[in-house]
Structures are given as C-alpha cells and as structure tokens.
Amino acid sequence: MPARGPQIRAVQIRARDWGWRHAGRHSQAVSGLDLQIEPGERVLLLGASGAGKSTLVHALAGVLGDAEDGDETGSLLIDGCRAAEARGRVGLVLQDPDSQVVLARVGDDVAFGCENLAVPRAEIWLRVRRALAEVRLDLPLDHPTSSLSGGQKQRLALAGVLAMQPGLLLLDEPTANLDPNGVIDVRDAVVRSLDHSGATFVVIEHRVEVWQDVVDRLIVLDPAGGVLADGPPREILASQGEQLAQAGVWVPALPPRFPKRHPIAAAQTLLRAEGLAVGRVPFGRRAASVVADGITLNLCSGTATVVTGPNGAGKSTLALTLAGLLKPAGGTLHASGTFAAGIISEPHRWRSQQLLSRIGTVFQDPEHQFLAATVLGDLSIGPRALGLSQTELTSRVDELMHRLRLDHLADANPFTLSGGEKRRMSVATVLATRPRLLVLDEPTFGQDSRTWQELVTLLAELLDEGTALVAVTHDAQFVSALADEEYRLGTPEPIRLGSGAL
C-alpha cells in the first residue's frame, strides 16, 4: 500500500433506488440506481450517451442544484450524509479546460477552493505549493492562467481540487478536449495524487484505455435505469465489450473499423501553398503575428492531407488560411484554374458566397458555425446563398439529414444537440453546398467511437468521390484511417502516407 496523507479520509458512496429528473424534462436522467462504492475504490463509470453518467457525478459533487432544478428520488449518500451537504469532501474536475479557470494567476486559482473552505491563510499556501508539485505544474505562483495550454489548465483545475484535500475525487471526461500528451500528463497526475491520498475515485471517460489499468472497478450505467454491469475492468470489457462499443465507448479490444478507400484515377491539384506564412492579426493591431511559415504543400482532389504538430504550432491558423478565411501573412496561396473556375486565384479574396461551392470549413467548436434556430433552417442557409431552387434545396438537405442521422432533429435548436449530434450537424452544414475542398479542424475531438466511425466513413466516401480534404488533428487513428499525406508543422517536408505513397 502506498503511504497515505494523514488528513484525508476516503469517502464511501451509497445510492439506494436513486433517481433524478432535470426540471423541464419528461424523462428521468437517472433512475433506480443502487450502488455502493467503498472508501479508496477507483471506479471508471461508463454508459451510452444519455445514460446519466454526468448527472450522477454532478449529484455526488453537490452541484446538481435543489428542488427547483429537478426532482430527486431515493437517496444518494456520501459517508451517510446527503451529497449536497458533504461540501469540501468532494472534488470535481470537468471536461472543458477553459471554463474551469476561476482566477487570473496560477497560485490564486489553486487557493480559491481552500479559501471557500475557510482554510487558514498560512495553511492555504502550503497546500497550494504541494498541489502544484503533485500535478507537476512547475510555474511561478503569479503566472497568468490565460497563457496555459489545455492540458496545463486541466492539471491546474486538478491542483485546485487536490488542495481542498477531498475524500472523493470526481472527473467528468477530464481529457476529452486534450491532445495525447495532455491526456497522459493529466492521467499521471491523478494517479500520483491518489497513490498519495488514498481518496475514493470516480471517472467518466469514453476512452477506456486511458484509465483501464488505473481503476479497479468498472460500472456501466443503463440508459433505461440502474446499473448494466459492475465488476473488474477485464471481466466487464470481456463480457460487455460488444454492447459498450456499440454504445460509443472506445473499447481497446474492439477498435472502430477503418473504411476501405478507392483512390480516384487522376488527382488534380486544387490549391497550392508556396512558402506560405500564416498568422492572425491580434485584437487592436494591424499586422499579423506569424505563427508558422515556409509551408509548401499541394491539396489535391480525392486526397486527404492531415496537418499535425504540437499545440501552438499554428495548425488551426494554417487550416483557416487554407480555407480562405485568413489572409496569408506571407508567401503565396493559389487555387488552380479548374478550382477557381473563372475567379481570382487567391482564396482569401473570394467573396463569401464564392467560397461556398469551393471550400467548406468545419470549425473546431461546432457552435461557432450555427446560424439558424433549427437544424433544418441552418442546413438550408448555404444552398439558399448559392441560389439553388427550392426543390434542389429540399432534396439536398433531406438527403444530408438522413445520411447524418439528423432527421428526427429537424426542428431542434442546434445549440441544444448533444456533442456527437453537433459535430454531425456542423459537417452537414458544410456538405450542403458540396464544396470541392473540405477543411476540418480537429473533427474527431472528444467524439465517441460511434460518431467517429460515422464521420470517418463519410469522409472516406467523399474522398472516393473526388473531394479534397485537409484536416488538423491530434488523433492518430484518424490519421491511420484516412490520411494520404501528413504535413507535420515544424518539419520541412510533408510526409507521404498510405495510398498516396504508392
């Protein structure tokens, strides 16, 4: 047994026929849950999207609200107390790195939780230093939190929680928005702190492989209510693996299938960058600050090019520049004659409507793309801007909604969709105008395996039809599944892969 911190008493969780219905919803988020988790146990919580994993974890953290926010049934107890009253015994780290930073300086942010628990001042700073050391965030206490990377922000959030010395550590998809290095850093920081504190641990994560060797118990929630499976990870993955994979969980033994590609006969160059420098014009400035330069690459029809590289290397900025949305900061970017089809060859000088049938861009955050109040209305915007006839518009939009399983959501507000639905929707809005070049920024970020599979299959079909594709990604599986050519930012030559190498 590793040495345990003296002050921490691990927490016991007990649910008896517990349920929760969010105010204003018809269906139960969680119902009929019977569960007991012993002090010091480490649990990975799984379940299909909508099974109530987040609701349970929020309830354990006491942030679900009161009778105004929903109806509670049964009991959910932490060391025999109601969860809402176990303040300070439970620490929660959420998915989005950006919306968890509270204060402007690293030290202050970690101290925030301790202050709220009325820890004496001298003790606070001792805890802050210890917590930062534990998550290996070796920064001065007055370092600005706004300059941290996503992985650092998550470790900062973890440090803020650890400094509160909770007996129960809860993580709600803590690594879904991180690049692979960030994921490992956060995971290792969690394991180190647990080895030290011995606290009870519950994590939600659909990438099973990250946590399976760290936890000693796997609980699968049933969307219909209660628990579907509960036991040691190995056994559960063996017996339930198939169902879990179908529900979108990334089961290591059952990776998604890669689509079969049918390369097109004669690939044409659509866009050529030579010595391209990319950068953004900072707020209130006139000149762009260059983040990457000397980029030379060809984007060809039927060819998938992936842009990889470390955080901050300028991948997204490159994507936005290739998409004709940002002006090149240097070098040249020209469309071929067939691609430009009668207009000027520099994409950033094209009019918005001229971009539509040529380049489609899928943004990293789907919400940035949504324009209308309903899915149907939003999908119609592009075709309407192109001036398509009503019949043509209806047939295109209907086909897309069907192909991307959005039919039942036609009248829903895009902002209310689930993560996977939002991603499919953002791709659909772009495909509606049938652009010949698709630019995607982290299309598979945080997606469950089912959405991933659908997305990759769809993109493969588009490639076979001759669409050119360029994607910024950290996702090694996405690269293996689709990429013909990899452009690693920071290296001089693009690397040819897969079918492109032949």
Place this chain on the structure above:
Amino acid sequence: MSLLTPTIRPSVVARLNPVAKLAVALIVSCALLLSIDWVSAGVALLLECLLLLWCGLSARQFWLRTAPVWIAAPMASITTILYGEDSGALLWQFGFISVTEGSAQLGLAIGLRVLAIGLPGIVLLATTDPTDLADGLAQVLRLPARFVLGGLAGLRLVGMFIEDWHSLTLARRARGVGDGGGVRGAARRFFGPAFSLLVISVRRGSKLATAMEARGFGSDAPRTWARPSRVRAPDAILVGIGLGIAGIAIGVAVWAETWSFILA
C-alpha cells in the same frame, strides 16, 4: 499583458491598496464636479502633475494609457469655446459661431476638468491589478464575496468573447453569409454573431459557475482570504493627499472668487 494580469512595474503606487486609490480618484472627481471654473481644475491638475512623476508608469505607458484624455480634453474645450453659452465681451464671430470671454473661460474650465479628473483615475487604475482590487473591495470595504469574486471570475470571460467573436465572424464567411446585402446585410452580420456570442457566453458562464460551486464557492459559510488586503500608513497618506488636493483646489478657487457651486 492581458486585461486580468497587467504588467505592473513595482513602484510605490503599485504597492498601495487599490481601495485607497479608488477613494482618491472619487474624492478628486467629486470635488471638481461641484463647480465649473478654471481655477479649481487648474490647481488640482498642477498638484496632480507633481505627483504623477511618482506614478510608476514608464513614459510610453503613461502617454498610451492617458491618450484618450489628452484627445478628449481639447475637444471638449474647443466645442465649449465655440458653441458654449455666450457672456461677456465678444472676442470673435463667424456666422453662428461666436467666442466670448465667458465661453472661452468655460471651455478652459472644462478642458482642465477632463484632465484633472481623467489623469489620476487612469493612472491609479493602470497600476492596479483587478485581483488586488477585488481583494480590497471584499476585505476592506466588506462587499459581499459572492458579488466581488463572481464579477472577477466573469471578467476572465471577456478575453474569450474576443476569441469567440473572431471565430464567429470567420464561420459566417465560411458559410456564405460573410459579405454582401448592403446595410441590412451588415446589420445581420453584426446581430447574428452577437446572438450566438450571447448563447455561447451564457453557456460558458454557467459552466464556470458550476466549477466554482464545485470548489465550495457560493455558500454562506465564512471563507478565508489567501491574499490579505490591508490598509497601511501609506494608504492613509494617499487618501490624505487626495483630500489635500481637493481642499486646496476648492480653497484657491474660493479665494480667487471663481468658485461657482453648481447646485447653488
């Protein structure tokens, strides 16, 4: 440098309690708003200029930060001179425009006032870290922690608004509605993303609130403060200086018989 973690050079002024700085800015403003005459504003400005030498800003920072005031003061002054209420001897006339002794004095008084109120306010706030100000408001003035810290945390979201706005406008271009349409199109291009930004910000704000609540914030239980905010002797001296400037400015104006109490 950013909004929330400004680079502040260590200086006497930077070490002062933000609440004391806020008090001085308020005292001087209130005193100068009681009358519109050039003597009180001129005296206050003169005294302030002596103190600004110790403000702890580099020359470049000083002129950059205070540029708006240097532009606003002459503008306000000229407009008043040209169009202000006429009284006394006529100095110059061109059509509707007339400059009289009265309007010239009024213009001077207004220009000096903008400087005398604006300069210390900007300089004192430019040497203040928002986190320190929040600590001061909560610990010295005993404003509710929930209100002060909620505001401070919310301020952090402003930086993200700028990022979001940028992405939203790019996305509009990508989706074919980024240009054209004349005035109506331009209006749509402003209000469309403004609405999306509102939705996204509310979402962000509620996530931040959950994260803060998860860290024990928002209950009525007492909390401690990791950073003490104390009022020390230099802070009292600063407030004293502020009162001094206000008092001398009013005193000299009364003595020079230019003081005209606006409420009288």
